[in-house]
Amino acid sequence: MTDTERQEAHALASKEAQYGIFGDFTPKVPISTERMFYSSHVTSSIARVGSLPFSDWTKVYGNSIPETTMIEGFDGRVRDNILKRWHPVHTAQYMFVKTFMPHFILRYNGDNIDMVHQVESRCPFLDHHLTEYVNNVPPSLKMRYNAKDKSWREKHILREAVKPFVTDEVYNMSKKAYMGPRKFWPGGPLHKKISELVTKANVENLGFVDWQATQDAMDGAFNKQEGLALRRIITVAQFVVLGQRFGVKRASGRS
Incomplete structure (x- = not known):
């Protein structure tokens, strides 16, 4: 070369x-x-x-x-x-x-x-x-x-x-990553489960995640099938589950 x-x-x-x-x-x-x-x-x-x-x-x-x-x-x-x-x-x-x-x-x-x-x-x-x-x-x-x-x-x-x-x-053949699906439609099992977890109350109870931006990610993940938005919304859902399971207090800024 x-x-x-x-x-x-x-x-x-x-x-x-x-x-x-x-x-x-x-x-x-x-x-x-x-x-x-x-x-x-x-x-x-x-x-x-x-x-x-x-x-x-x-x-x-x-x-x-x-x-x-x-x-x-x-x-x-x-x-x-x-x-x-x-x-x-x-x-x-x-x-x-x-x-x-x-x-x-x-x-x-x-x-x-x-x-x-x-x-x-x-x-x-x-x-x-x-x-x-x-x-x-x-x-x-x-x-x-x-x-x-x-x-x-x-x-x-x-x-x-x-x-x-x-x-x-x-x-x-071209390389294909061994990964699960990254596109899920509204009304499906994953969308229903995420909707149960990622609510305004649950997100605001985390304290460090913006609710409006989370809504945008939810829309991007399921209505627009955006891969990065899906990762973000799943990550938020994971924090919600961890917070609820272990009784994590709401995060807040410096006083």
């Missing part, structure tokens, strides 16, 4: 990174923060997945930027490696493994769901020897750039390894 192709590919990837799996993020991240995670764009997608419609009074604690908070949460050794040693692909993988991935696998794709339904399963390829080996595989073997059609081919080395054993359709 030439320098021109590399710059063009990076610019295109940066633009596409604004749209995450839960919707359009279009984050305005300070240059100082961008410099710390060194051209890795996975940060915005991870940092904003569980963003909440906070009440205005919470701004007294500072209007922090999720990306900045996240990158500053890593120790100095990690940040130094990001700047001086790691490829952006490895930086993105490290951030994902250390933040979102364990909870996603164990909570939604693994142990918790399995135990509820009495199913015995194991996440494939989650072997530490294999993981350590793959961590040292060059990025060019993990993702292959096609300059002709300006596209990225994920899992390149895995595709080549299994090519003799799979069909052309499987070999060439």
Whole structure:
């Protein structure tokens, strides 16, 4: 890949990174923060997945930027490696493994769901020897750039390894995240349950969530099928359940 192709590919990837799996993020991240995670764009997608419609009074604690908070949460050794040693692909993988991935696998794709339904399963390829080996595989073997059609081919080395054993359709198919549905319609079971939990009284009893913004998220989640709005409304519902179950007092601003 030439320098021109590399710059063009990076610019295109940066633009596409604004749209995450839960919707359009279009984050305005300070240059100082961008410099710390060194051209890795996975940060915005991870940092904003569980963003909440906070009440205005919470701004007294500072209007922090999720990306900045996240990158500053890593120790100095990690940040130094990001700047001086790691490829952006490895930086993105490290951030994902250390933040979102364990909870996603164990909570939604693994142990918790399995135990509820009495199913015995194991996440494939989650072997530490294999993981350590793959961590040292060059990025060019993990993702292959096609300059002709300006596209990225994920899992390149895995595709080549299994090519003799799979069909052309499987070999060439695009990556699809193993996730549950993100679109639910008004009047359905999830909408009814969320409506029972996310009421004005329950939200205001939390103290730190804005009711009007929560209503907007509810509308976006079920009437417009917006993925990010769905995540927000589910997160609010989770806080409501936790608050009620453990008798958490209403949060309030500084007196």
